[in-house]
Amino acid sequence: MSSARACETSGYTVHRQGDFAVATVAQRVQDCADCAGTGLLRSTVTENARTYDVVQPCPRAKMISRAAAFSEAHLPAVHAPASFDNFRPSNTEQARAVQRARDFALRFPQTRGYVLSGPVGTGKTHLMCATLKHLSLEVGARVAYVEISLLYAQIRRGFQDGKSGGEIIQPLSQVDVLAIDELGKGRGSAFELDTLDELIARRYNAGRVTLFATNYSLRSPEDRAQRGYLGTDALVESAKESKLLCDRVGDRIYSRLCEMCEFVEFPGNTADQRRAKNAAERVPNGPPRR
Ligand SMILES: Nc1ncnc2c1ncn2[C@@H]1O[C@H](COP(=O)(O)OP(=O)(O)OP(=O)(O)O)[C@@H](O)[C@H]1O
Ligand SMILES: [Mg+2]
Known part of the structure; x- marks a missing residue:
């Protein structure tokens, strides 16, 4: 079912349909007076007589x-209205993030990706979706969005149907821009780390741009240098309790992120906009207004 909350983007309407955001164009090509429904414009050019x-x-x-193509990118339905213009920064890091996202969209493909890190509800997925929307609809880039723990679940389900992880990862490794959300989330099992490693290594090796969002901190721990490289088993143990992305994803992946992306981290006290919205809608001593 389509939502009434739609977003107009230069001739497109982006709205919710089921779990995803989809785009439509007001006029069908069959009704186009310019090309008479053929999809082709014919003209004559005179040069040197x-x-x-x-x-x-x-x-x-x-x-x-x-x-x-945008509708196939599987952006979450809730972010159908997301744009750079309706993102309101509340601190300098958020202002830097929206500027970085805009620059990325304008300079693509001559640009590195970005990693957004911050507390819940601070607009990380909003900015990634605004970026993908612009690139897909205005630039014509092939884009895709994936929430990492849903990808792990999809691959596990695929095993039961005889599909390999590589088959499921293949299309995600080939799009021009991939947004990986909730990086570091999951149980941190060897299966998850290997899957993530394969996806990121494929994109890194091909020089393709990737965007990331995470609730884990981008800081390096003080003792990281002394502890040195960790193999998979040691990594799985150490990563379980860590709040740092480098511990959650391991040295190989973190190293590639450093080369592929610019890092932006929102401060810990950045307001959760979901809670802020809920508080604004509440009447004193009453239930939330709907
Ligand atoms: N600075 C902002 N300006 C406008 N809307 C915002 C801003 N930050 C968040 N929102 C809105 O708040 C809601 C939550 O944002 P979003 O899902 O992007 O947060 P998140 O940082 O990805 O959170 P999580 O870590 O829980 O995934 C969305 O509806 C989003 O549009
Ligand atoms: Mg999010």
Whole structure:
């Protein structure tokens, strides 16, 4: 079912449909007066006294194909309205994050990715979705969104159907821009670390841009240098209690993130906008207003 909360992006309407955000274009290509429903614009060009027939894709047909690709990217439905303009920074790190996300979208593909770290409800997924939306609809990049623990679950289910992890990872390793959400979440098992390692290594090796969001801190622990490299078993044990991303994902992945991305970390006291919204909607001594 479509939500009434839709977002207009230069000719597209982005709205919720089931679990995901989908984009539509107001006019169907069949009704396009410019190309008479063919998807192609024909014109003639005269150069050096010779006349050529030129055929170009109709801009509306291009929009329809971008909208279809966006709808396949599986952005969470709740973030259908997310944009750079409706993100309101509450501190300098958030202002830096929205600026970084905008710059990324404008400079793509000549740019590194980013990692956003911060407490819950501080707009990390909002900014990643705004970035993917812009790149998909305005630039025509192939994008995808994945929440990492849902990917692990999908791969485990795939095993039962005889599918390998590699088969499921393949399309995610090939898109122009992949957003990996909730990095570091999960049980930190060897299976999870190997899956994440494979996905990130494939993208790193191919030089593809990746965006990340995490609740874990991007700081390096003081004792990291003395402790040295950790193998998988030692890593699984040490990572369980850690609040640091480098412990959660391990040295190999963290090292690649440092090269692939710019890091932005929101302070621990950045307000949770879900709670702020709930508080604003409450009447004194009463239930939340709906
Ligand atoms: N600075 C902001 N300006 C406008 N809306 C915001 C801002 N921060 C968060 N929101 C809104 O608050 C809600 C929660 O944001 P979001 O899901 O992006 O948080 P998050 O940092 O990804 O949280 P979590 O760590 O729990 O995944 C969304 O509806 C989002 O649009
Ligand atoms: Mg999030």
